[in-house]
Amino acid sequence: MKKAYIIVQAHNGRSMLRDLRKAGLLHIDTQQVRNDRIEGLEKTYDQISQIRSAIADLQDKKKPKEQLTLSDEVFAEVAERYQGLLESRKKLEEQISHDKIQIEALSAWGDFDPDQVRTLAMQGIKLYFYTITKKDLEKLDASIQYLPLAPVGSLEAIATVGSELPSEVSATRFYLPEYGLGFLQKRFASDQKQLSHIVQNLKHGAEYLDAFALQLKKIEMAMRFERVGESLQATEELTWICGYLPEMEVEKFTSLAASHQWAYLLDDVSEEDTPPTLVKYAKGLGIIKPVFDILGTVPGYRENDISTWFLLFFTLFFAMIIGDAGYGLIFLGAAVGLHAKQKKATTLVMLIYVLSIATLVWGSLTGTWFGSKAILVAFPFLQNLVIPSISNYPELFGLTAVDAQNQVMKFCFIIGTVQLSLACIMNIMHKIPKKDLSFVADIGWLIDILALYFIVLQLVVGEPADVMLIFSIVGIGFLLVVSFGSQAPGVPFLKGFLSGLGGFFTTFLNTISAFSNIMSYIRLFAVGMASVAIAQSFNSMASGMLSGWALPAGILILVIGHSLNLVMGLLSVVVHGVRLNLLEFSGQLGMEWTGIAYEPFAQTVEEN
Known part of the structure; x- marks a missing residue:
């Protein structure tokens, strides 16, 4: 990012903003300022939004109406008419409600x-x-x-x-x-008839829904223009504004400034600045964007871009948590359906494709098809796809359940160790070019994580380990973290060392936390096993009802049970799968996800 200043004569400030908006290059930070113009726009926005929502709520979604295009002048008349209808409907509804209460109270007393x-x-x-x-x-x-x-x-x-x-x-x-009762009853009937007529008139507004949506976008654009206008700084003769510009857009910006005869200054971003983050996804990796959009997370400008690793690990976590090849087929069918409906493979559709295929692969490797052992027995070719040591039905392959579960848990700890170690390596690679001595502390964390992995295996899986040797290695890593954790470019070594020594106890707690971080990856095993157990329970409930007159009930139990299990699995992905990326992995990287998304000041719709 580059920091850009534009300077013009004071009377040209707003015209400069209009030209800048058309270009859509500069990100400008705006405050939540208030003035009469903005308050008026907000009030209009709320009114139009209410009218559109009222009309949309009355429509049959399966029978969309052909939309009309309106000029701003005609739209103002249409909006005024429908605003009047809404106000009349509100008054009638209030009067009907009041009269209904009165009628109920008077009915016992008679007319x-x-x-x-x-x-x-x-x-x-x-x-x-x-x-x-x-x-x-x-x-x-x-x-x-x-x-x-x-x-x-x-x-x-x-x-x-x-x-x-x-x-x-x-x-x-x-x-x-x-x-009296008679009068109220007549008025009640008349008001209901009038209300029905108003509702029909509102319903006929379906053909204006797109026009209302367009006006809302125009108002949003106008509000942002006013807020950006409040960011202008001025003297008696000059006015200027400051924003951020991607380096790849510098040439366009300089050409724009030259064509409009603006004075400008381009400067490097300093440590005190808080520039926006422009995340550029490598080809094929943009499919993870819907997840970031749903979570509302943006990496800080100076933080690592982990989109590649996030996608890889999130896909694996999703597959292990859902854990059932049958569910993978359902997701695959949903992806195909969305693809056909939208007639193109959007990023969301591609993400569902990837997640469904990963789930299908993991479920095949563990031999899990709708949590049913009978399916695996009935189709021998499915058994050829299974890795016996991680199977959910190890007895079919001559193994015990304990052996298979231990292997899956070990695999979870390996994933955790690899991901946390990757975070340390990324920190090292990020700091070495900056001559930041704190990279040695990340080497210490890497040593600790690799050593603590064997402690985890001994405690959970029961694999033997030389505890004294491991704790000695952990001690070496701990000393590296204490000695170099507070080092930074320009900081004297002794000052950094003393600062690290002052945080001795905090580092000790963080080392324990590193152990718990590896342990937390066991949630992949636990949640996956829980999903299988729930599926098996519903299969067992329905097994005695899949013949004769009870067949519909048995099918209903299966459908409801597996649907519930699917929903719980998706919630678990959000709670556990996302957490491992955003807390454990990102925490080891030192990421805080406090970034501001790059949103250039731009014209989003054409103005009449």
Whole structure:
């Protein structure tokens, strides 16, 4: 990245921004500023978004309508009309809801005209209405004048004349409504009819959905323009702006500046700057982009690009966690279906292809097809694909379950050791050209990880190891980390050494953490085994129901059970598969994923 400054005369500031937006080259950091123009745009955006959502919610997704193109002037009239419809619908819905409550409350009292009661009150005859139990009614003082009314449900209804009931009487006051039951029922029916008419009018707005979407994009672009405009710095005569530019775009930028007669300055990015990150994927590796987009993770500008390794390990983790070749076939079918529907292989489709094939391969190697041993027995050619030592059905190959599980766990620890060691090697290769002596500390971490691997094997798998020798090697790595961990270019060796010595206890805890990081890769084995066990449980539940009249129920159990298992497997990939890449591996690399994605200030839609 290059840091770019553009300087123009003060009165040309906004025109410069419009030309810069058309070019779409410069990334400009903007603050969440507020002004009247931005607040007005936000209000308009919310209104249009609400109208579009209201129209879209009423549509039949299977029968899309042909879309109309509108000018900005015509769109303003259309938006105003549909905004009025929305407001009318809201008022009607509120009135219908209120009237419904009133009708339910009045239905037990019957239809009467409240105006007549109010007329009596004006003439000096005030009536107060109550519901009361028969028992409490009998206890009323004889001096209280009341008129008996028709019962309301299981309660007696009365109207006192001239005064309210004393507070000690257990009765419920009924307050006179504004309108009578008959009037409310008629208004309720009329409002419902009118609401239905408004809903139909809103539904007819389907042909404007694309026009609404286009206007939303225009408003988004206008809001960003205003925010960038707030980033302009100015004196009485000059105004300027600063942004970041990929080095490969420098020639385009200089040509643009020359053609518009802008004064500019290009400078290298300093350590104090926080430039955006432009991730360039190697050919074939861009399929991992949907995962990063979903996670919302961007590497820092000065951090390693691990997209290649992330894709490789994520694919392996996905395959081991899902762990079933039958599920791999389902994912493969989904990829083919999406490919056919979209008529092209998008990055998401290609990612699903890769993950499904990897799952199919791993499931074949472990002999897992929908968690069913019967399938493996019924099709002998599938057994030829199995590696017996990691099979989920080792008894078919003359092995014990413990031996097979130990091999899979060992494989998980090997993966963990390789990935964490790779992080150390990447750090070493990154630091050596910078003459950063802290690369020696990464050598120390590499030594510790390789040595701790054998401790893990002894504790979990039971493989013998020379513990004293291993701890001696770990001690050497630990000393290298303490001595060189705080070294950096320009830092005197003694100062770095003393700083590292000051973090002695933290380094000790991090060494223990390195051991636990290797151990954490056992989750690949545990989650994979859990998935197989769940599949086997549902197969067992359905096995006695796959014939006769119970066949539909048995099929339903299989479908629901395996669908649930698939969903749980996908959640496990997010929780465990992604975690191993973003925490254990990235943590060893020292990555914090605090990057800002490169998003150039650009014109996203054509303006009328």
